[in-house]
Amino acid sequence: MSALVQLENVAFNYTPDSPILNNINFEIENNTFVTILGPSGCGKSTLLNLIAGFIPTSNGSIKVDEKHVKAPSEERGFVFQDLALFPWLSVYKNVEFGLKMQNIPKEKRDQKVKEMIELVGLSSYSNFPISSLSGGMKQRVALARTLATEPNILLLDEPFSALDAQTRDVLQEELLALHQKLSMTTMLVTHSIDEAIYLSDTIILLSKNGTIKEIVQIDIDKPRDRTSSSYNDYQKKLYEFLRNERQQS
Incomplete structure (x- = not known):
């Protein structure tokens, strides 16, 4: 069975001299929770907008449910950072x-x-x-x-970034429960290492240059114990990634 989301050689730039994303290749299986993590300005939100169909790729192809993404669709639900409520x-x-x-x-x-x-x-x-x-x-x-x-897939662009820490933790737990109850494929953009580890099956590490550094599988049973040694090991690994990216900027 094909993956729900497929990106092949995806690139995006506003002008020929300003590449944002380059050579992006990955697949997302049904009912999984995937997070994009990376330093500020690496193209995380841009990548999510490409999958949503809000902007076109400069190169490569994106498929959701085996259909090429050409425009926004109700099949791809999007929760904006500013929520966009009335x-x-x-x-x-x-x-x-x-x-x-x-x-x-x-x-x-x-x-x-x-x-x-x-x-x-x-x-x-x-x-x-x-x-x-x-x-x-x-x-x-x-x-x-x-x-x-x-929608077939839920796309979330830093939905908890403006919330206090306690509310954020509560909503992370609620989001995880909804994801499991609805068996909905979910893709999240975040700056938070802890949020990425707590929620995700897979974390895509996006480098400052707009390429994928690594795709990390989180092999810890859910719900996850934030105090466990294995959780701490993932925190160290992701912190090291972000620290190296900051040093290269």
Whole structure:
């Protein structure tokens, strides 16, 4: 069976003299959690945007579910770093938005929205305006809105970066539980070594020059003990990678 996501010789540059990504090759299997980790400016978010179809490749091909990525699609759900919620609308209306754009019938739409809001633990807040919610609750709404359209893959661009450490840990646990419950292929961009190890089956290490340095498999059972020696070994390895990248910049 083919991998869900396939990148072959992918490159991207804004101008011929400004290469961002080069010779990117990897595959993502169904139901796995993959993280892109690397120093600032290495092209992590650009790579995620290429897979989402927001921008075209300069070279190479990207396939999702054996179809070439040419444009954005509801099959590729995207959670933005700034969440892109509508603060004047309620939780319900925000989660409903994507389904309305797809012209889903109202009865089916209502059922799906309620299901997704319950899934992220916000049933009591369905009619609350987004502007009244905490950062963690807003993040749950963004996840519910994206999941409501039933994408084949969930793409997350540093979704927890603006949150405090405690909220971030809670949402990491909730995201992991959702990933396992829905058996959804998930791809995350992060600067956090700990976040990458805690969540991922596979970590793609992206170098400052926009190439893949290494693809690391995390062989620790989930949920993971952050205090274990094996967890610490991965932390050391990834810290060393980022430290070397900083020294070369």
